Amino acid sequence: MDAELIAYLDQRFTDLRTSLRQDFRADLAATEERLRAEALATEERLRGEIAATEDRVRVEALATAEGLRTDIAATEDRLRVEISADTTRHIDVIVEALMSKMELVVEGVRTVDRRLDRFSDEVRGDFEKVDRRLLRLHARIGTRRRRRPGH
Secondary structure: OOHHHHHHHHHHHHHHHHHHHHHHHHHHHHHHHHHHHHHHHHHHHHHHHHHHHHHHHHHHHHHHHHHHHHHHHHHHHHHHHHHHHHHHHHHHHHHHHHHHHHHHHHHHHHHHHHHHHHHHHHHHHHHHHHHHHHHHHHHHHHHHHHHOOOO
16 A cells, blocks of 8 residues: 555544544534423423422311311310210219218208107107196195294
8 A cells, every 4th residue: 555545544534533523522412402301391291290299288288287187186075075975974973872871861950850740749748747746836835834823
């Protein structure tokens, strides 16, 4: 091969290599730019999805909290009714026991009242006897005093 052909081919390979490097760098830069744009677009899309998910989760949490508040209020009302019913039953039992005891006391008072009436009747009769005796004694004493002359 002749030197001129070798020089020509060397130049052509050098030019081809330079051209390929430039094309490769341009393709690399274009690919890098495209990937950056895709990465930015993906980042923006993901940020949007995260924000939407955050909003959705916040709404769900608020709904859950409201549901729990409603459940708590219903449980509180139910417990109040149950406690009130239990308290009413307990008071009814206590009242019934007290009524039974009061009936016993009333019966005892009636018995004592009847005994007092009988005792009063007996004592009245005894006092009437004593009064009659005292009147007789007084009458005797009065007659004796009249019979005695110095008194």
